[in-house]
Amino acid sequence: MELNIDTIIRLMSVGASALLLLLIIAGRVRRTLKLPLIGLALGGATYLINTSTTLRVPHSLEAIVDLISIVTPFWTWLFARRLFEKDPPKGWLALLGIAYIIGWILARWGDSLFLVGFYIVHILSLILIVDLIYNALSGLKDDLVQKRRLIRIYLPLLVGLQAAGILTYELVTSNAVPPPAVQITNASLVFALVMFGGLALLVTDPSLLVETDDDKKETKPENNLSPIETVLQEKLNAAMLEGEYRTAGLTIQSLAAHLNTPEHRLRALINQKLGHRNFSSFLNGYRIAEAKEKLADRELVDLPILTIAMDLGYNSLAPFNRAFRAETSVTPSDFRKSAIDQN
Known part of the structure; x- marks a missing residue:
């Protein structure tokens, strides 16, 4: 029964991710945020499939699904960095991409080097999650946009519970298959993250996510003062x-x-x-x-x-x-x- 519940939650999350992906592609999301949001939606869906004991993809797609899945923390981190106006240097992005690909290759085809690739991916992802949480919370007092301040609180909470929690669990257990209760909790947290992303797109201040002529331009002041x-x-x-x-x-x-x-x-x-x-x-x-x-x-x-x-x-x-x-x-x-x- 637990596995059935887990599968239902995962299918709901995959469906929600697909809807979120359509919203991102069809909407006027800021260019700097569109790519990481697409990566986040795809990554969340593929992660749920990749870690499921019941859902499967065709054998020919397993490698690419695995790659998209493991870089989800990277897209989450990049989205948060850009939303909080802390865009990392382009050199960082290139180095992170290379490191993830090396870790993925070693973990998938490295045979005796599997654990090396496994630890590269997981430790790197944990570092990015810690950086995300730090940047979100450290900028809370300075941020004047109320709705973005709420994102600074709830995004680290969800990411910390799901990503940091499951990454730490997998590191400690060397990627052992988690018990059903852990799988259900993990799938539920991913579902919450996807729903949070959808709500952020629908109700957040448009100046934060909607594309403008100049992403760095300050919001237009209102002249009518009480x-x-x-x-x-x-x-x-x-x-x-x-x-x-x-x-x-x-x-x-x-x-x-x-x-x-x-x-x-x-x-x-x-x-x-x-x-x-x-x-x-x-x-x-x-x-x-x-x-x-x-x-x-x-x-x-x-x-x-x-x-x-x-x-x-x-x-x-x-x-x-x-x-x-x-x-x-x-x-x-x-x-x-x-x-x-x-x-």
Whole structure:
């Protein structure tokens, strides 16, 4: 009876994955998210078939189904990274792809090297899942988009329970066939992940998933302010004019406390009315503007860039360089040289 329940859940999940795949292909999903979402939907379906004791695919398709199945954690990780605007370097993607293919080949045809391939795939997948959970939760406080904040909570929870749980189980048992209860739990969690993906596509803020002319463009601010929002914006502007943005370690919580306003109200103002998705992008707008003034000032030409960064609230030079380059497409040193030469 348990195996029948397991098969039913797997068939439901495969069907849901097929519907999700159609939604992704037919919908205007952002280009950066479409490929990982397709990989996630296909991977979830093939994983359920590949790990089933009752469902089978034709022998000629077993190898490709196995490959699509084992790279599911990669697509899940890439989807989360891009959704949270932490797109990994292209070099990482190439190296990860090569590592997965090597592990797959060794595990499938390596004979005596089966365990080497098995451990490559599983350890690599666990590392990606841990990175996903870390990036989701570490960016929770900085994220201003309420619906994406919910994804940051529930996606790591589901992925942690299913992917990390089953990967750890398989590592400990060296890929032994799990008992029926574990199979049912695993299939149920995959089904929950697929349903979560479908709900994310249907109810999430369209600016996060729907394709736009510029994926990096901040959301368009709304101009209609309520009386409460008008007063709050005036207080916010006054605090920024006083240089509050220079405070090291400034968070949305501490700024809300400084303004004596509820945190959720300040989040909504900065996101929905001022058009910023992350609190750091809001702060960087002020910080980089002042940095550009100082770097272009001939009187401050001897002032070290590190000092400028620290004075503006950055804890080190690296995050300042990243923020400056993201805003201007050049390094602070190159900007200073160009500005001084032009003056």
